[in-house]
Amino acid sequence: MSNFAIGVDLGGTNLRIAAVNEEGRLLEKVTLGTKVALGRDHVINDMCDAIRHLSDKYQTSGRLLGVGIGVPGIIDMQTGMVRESPNLPGWSDYPVRDEIEKRLQAPVILENDANVAALGEKWLGAGRHVGDMAMLTLGTGVGGGVILNGKIWHGMTGMAGEFGHMTVEPGGHPCGCGNRGCVEQYASATAVVRMAREAIATGDAPELAKAASSDAEFSAKEIYNLAIQGDEQAKMIFRRAGRALGIVLAGLVNGLNLEMYVIGGGVSSAWEALSPGIFEQLRERSMVYAATAPSDPASATGASANVEATGGRKTIITRALLGSDAGLFGAARLPMTGV
Amino acid sequence: MSNFAIGVDLGGTNLRIAAVNEEGRLLEKVTLGTKVALGRDHVINDMCDAIRHLSDKYQTSGRLLGVGIGVPGIIDMQTGMVRESPNLPGWSDYPVRDEIEKRLQAPVILENDANVAALGEKWLGAGRHVGDMAMLTLGTGVGGGVILNGKIWHGMTGMAGEFGHMTVEPGGHPCGCGNRGCVEQYASATAVVRMAREAIATGDAPELAKAASSDAEFSAKEIYNLAIQGDEQAKMIFRRAGRALGIVLAGLVNGLNLEMYVIGGGVSSAWEALSPGIFEQLRERSMVYAATAPSDPASATGASANVEATGGRKTIITRALLGSDAGLFGAARLPMTGV
Numbered sequence: 238m239s240n241f242a243i244g245v246d247l248g249g250t251n252l253r254i255a256a257v258n259e260e261g262r263l264l265e266k267v268t269l270g271t272k273v274a275l276g277r278d279h280v281i282n283d284m285c286d287a288i289r290h291l292s293d294k295y296q297t298s299g300r301l302l303g304v305g306i307g308v309p310g311i312i313d314m315q316t317g318m319v320r321e322s323p324n325l326p327g328w329s330d331y332p333v334r335d336e337i338e339k340r341l342q343a344p345v346i347l348e349n350d351a352n353v354a355a356l357g358e359k360w361l362g363a364g365r366h367v368g369d370m371a372m373l374t375l376g377t378g379v380g381g382g383v384i385l386n387g388k389i390w391h392g393m394t395g396m397a398g399e400f401g402h403m404t405v406e407p408g409g410h411p412c413g414c415g416n417r418g419c420v421e422q423y424a425s426a427t428a429v430v431r432m433a434r435e436a437i438a439t440g441d442a443p444e445l446a447k448a449a450s451s452d453a454e455f456s457a458k459e460i461y462n463l464a465i466q467g468d469e470q471a472k473m474i475f476r477r478a479g480r481a482l483g484i485v486l487a488g489l490v491n492g493l494n495l496e497m498y499v500i501g502g503g504v505s506s507a508w509e510a511l512s513p514g515i516f517e518q519l520r521e522r523s524m525v526y527a528a529t530a531p532s533d534p535a536s537a538t539g540a541s542a543n544v545e546a547t548g549g550r551k552t553i554i555t556r557a558l559l560g561s562d563a564g565l566f567g568a569a570r571l572p573m574t575g576v
Numbered sequence: 577m578s579n580f581a582i583g584v585d586l587g588g589t590n591l592r593i594a595a596v597n598e599e600g601r602l603l604e605k606v607t608l609g610t611k612v613a614l615g616r617d618h619v620i621n622d623m624c625d626a627i628r629h630l631s632d633k634y635q636t637s638g639r640l641l642g643v644g645i646g647v648p649g650i651i652d653m654q655t656g657m658v659r660e661s662p663n664l665p666g667w668s669d670y671p672v673r674d675e676i677e678k679r680l681q682a683p684v685i686l687e688n689d690a691n692v693a694a695l696g697e698k699w700l701g702a703g704r705h706v707g708d709m710a711m712l713t714l715g716t717g718v719g720g721g722v723i724l725n726g727k728i729w730h731g732m733t734g735m736a737g738e739f740g741h742m743t744v745e746p747g748g749h750p751c752g753c754g755n756r757g758c759v760e761q762y763a764s765a766t767a768v769v770r771m772a773r774e775a776i777a778t779g780d781a782p783e784l785a786k787a788a789s790s791d792a793e794f795s796a797k798e799i800y801n802l803a804i805q806g807d808e809q810a811k812m813i814f815r816r817a818g819r820a821l822g823i824v825l826a827g828l829v830n831g832l833n834l835e836m837y838v839i840g841g842g843v844s845s846a847w848e849a850l851s852p853g854i855f856e857q858l859r860e861r862s863m864v865y866a867a868t869a870p871s872d873p874a875s876a877t878g879a880s881a882n883v884e885a886t887g888g889r890k891t892i893i894t895r896a897l898l899g900s901d902a903g904l905f906g907a908a909r910l911p912m913t914g915v
Contacts (some may be wrong), residue, residue, distance in 0.1 A: 404826065495731060
């Protein structure tokens, strides 16, 4: 008999809902399309129906501890409202948490999606043996989360962890946030595709040009496929993305001296192509990393063994282990531990 | 009747020792030269004599809670040993804390000097009304400290807060740490003088050239004096230093979302010349700052009023208030609160 919670990953495209028990076992996962165009109330109805279905089904196996919801945007933790979410138009200034609590008669916690991904990796993934870690999530944009003493670090207004908008090239590519040279402009899926199109435009990237012309949905994944097949232009793009990540990581290692930094999100699948640039910059730019690096950082991808071997006094840089489920597990974890 | 502690600021040049009571009142301060050349044991003898003198003198007014010592270097908090200190040759791998505890029969805490400065500003200075803050100390180098929930954040190996070695120009000036373009290479006193000499070498900085030729100890202070007299070349140097600080601060604001960031150390006396570059970069580069900036950041130099007025939901960037005493107060605070 183990109590359980519901984790929700409210994406711009998919709405995923899972029942997870206190031991971290996934009881069931439901994936729906997020019908954003039908409006907020429609999405909340779908979500509540699915949550009710799961909680009814598993109520014999334990008590429902509550519902955690990961949202792609900035959350006001006090009011449980969405402050800003480009992918969820119409959700701002609406009492999302209170409305869902009223309908379900269960405690609900809203949280930023990159923060719940970090919490998921902390609970069951790469960070399960460490107390303090930071995570960068490389998706359409670059998100981030910080876990200190096992809990999400929110900062003063819930905006901590915006690592995607740290500057790596002061005069670099303009970013939607108003800055230039944010790491998001080099290490997101969007940036990888943009850099590939820039390479194609020079006329020196025939393989990339071929791939782009044969596919209307030319993606970071295809560029990675070319990289692992040995295409130099594709490899250079991921090397550049890795270097940008390495500059940000070097700063975080120097500033925070955490035990672990986890790279997740779709683009982290390209770890083999990203990691040389990451470790090159870390070694060059972080004296704290130089003093605390594992003897063979390249092998640190299977993080837990490494952490145990070094007694936790080494800085581990590693890829995430839970894939897109990190956010679901992290969201389900919220009602188990509180904010 | 108020208990008291002894704070020690063990610099490469001066050894300063103060008795401070629990209310934060300075009872007495002693300044000695640090006779580094005479060796570690000589310095420890001087220090212990002065501590004994002060503790005997004030023992009638309260109990001695212990001794805190700020050291310019990396400290192993567990062993109480100096791991690395370029300015204190011969101090590494020696049980400094245990030796002084044995001699004084009182609890002793060793701590990095930038960390104690941050703790001092938190206790009695710019940060006295906030819970979480970071501080950058602009001296010969650039040090840093992080205070979370009122306590120094040490990180995994006591190396957190090395903000001076965060990168602001990936291909910039080489730094002693092995990196290029560290903020220390633009915003330390050493860097200000270097940038002035670079300007003189171009032949376009006649006032700086005059000041440099008339004084063998051409310093950041003289360059600042020229800046406030309106010399464009001198102003540009501090604008550049401020911009470098602004890039690092923008990253810290985005990543940590703390309530306050304090700029201290000798070069922070040039606040009027530094702050335009700082706030320019913050506004351009930090979405979190843009969302949380006080309506008139330039007036935020008298921080406490501002923090109170905004209920602590604004990001305050401000200069330090305690000058070189921050480290003394912070060191004395250590035995009052524990590590």
